[in-house]
Amino acid sequence: QVQLVESGGGVVQPGKSLRLSCAASGFTFSLYTVHWVRQAPGKGLEWLAVMSYDAEHEYYADSVKGRFTVSRDNSKNTLYLQMNSLRPEDTAVYYCARVEYFTSWFDHWGQGTLVIVSS
Amino acid sequence: EIVMTQSPATLSVSPGERATLSCRASQSVGSNLAWYQQKPGQAPRLLIYGASTRATGVPARFSGSGSGTEFTLTISSLQSEDFAVYYCQQYNIWPPWTFGQGTKVEIK
Numbered sequence: 538q539v540q541l542v543e544s545g546g547g548v549v550q551p552g553k554s555l556r557l558s559c560a561a562s563g564f565t566f567s568l569y570t571v572h573w574v575r576q577a578p579g580k581g582l583e584w585l586a587v588m589s590y591d592a593e594h595e596y597y598a599d600s601v602k603g604r605f606t607v608s609r610d611n612s613k614n615t616l617y618l619q620m621n622s623l624r625p626e627d628t629a630v631y632y633c634a635r636v637e638y639f640t641s642w643f644d645h646w647g648q649g650t651l652v653i654v655s656s
Numbered sequence: 657e658i659v660m661t662q663s664p665a666t667l668s669v670s671p672g673e674r675a676t677l678s679c680r681a682s683q684s685v686g687s688n689l690a691w692y693q694q695k696p697g698q699a700p701r702l703l704i705y706g707a708s709t710r711a712t713g714v715p716a717r718f719s720g721s722g723s724g725t726e727f728t729l730t731i732s733s734l735q736s737e738d739f740a741v742y743y744c745q746q747y748n749i750w751p752p753w754t755f756g757q758g759t760k761v762e763i764k
Binding site: 641 | 688690692698699701702706711743745747750751752753756757758
């Protein structure tokens with residue numbers, strides 16, 4: 538079955554960096570686009586970033602543009618989110634979510650990894 | 657950016673009753689609208705895509721309707737497991753892909 542497992546979260550000081558991973562299984566990762574979505578404590582869902590299945594296209598939310606970078610290693614079935622210059626407002630659960638097509642809905646989600654930005 | 661607005665913020669419903677949740681887009685998204693259910697401590701789960709198509713395994717008591725800027729998620733007879741937060745999301749014009757702020761369905 539389709540499975541997405543995020544890892545790499547933790548407590549980090551403001552201004553520091555963190556890299557999240559999203560390990561995929563149960564499907565041909567190289568054929569699917571996967572997004573990053575986050576949810577601050579007690580808040581709603583915020584789309585963050587996407588990299589197309591072939592790594593040809595990437596897009597970012599304005600809130601993270603220039604600070605976060607998405608990448609993928611199709612040989613390892615893994616999507617990454619490099620987060621630099623972290624701010625307290627980046628504190629959230631970070632989810633990766635697969636789409637059937639680049640322009641479609643999120644059909645499978647990981648369980649999320651918590652990032653806390655605090656001094 | 658397309659802004660998605662959900663109403664009400666909280667809906668109090670008794671088990672067995674019908675729940676109607678609304679989602680409005682700031683401009684037309686066609687039928688490119690999805691609904692998700694999220695329970696505490698869990699990831700969102702896809703319920704509806706294409707405004708009205710149930711995802712695999714979603715009970716028939718969940719139905720979606722609408723197009724353009726006005727959408728509705730209806731739960732025909734609420735079960736205990738349906739009390740959760742529901743989000744709409746548009747995937748018509750991007751980036752960004754945008755979500756509504758959520759509607760919490762609570763037990764009356």
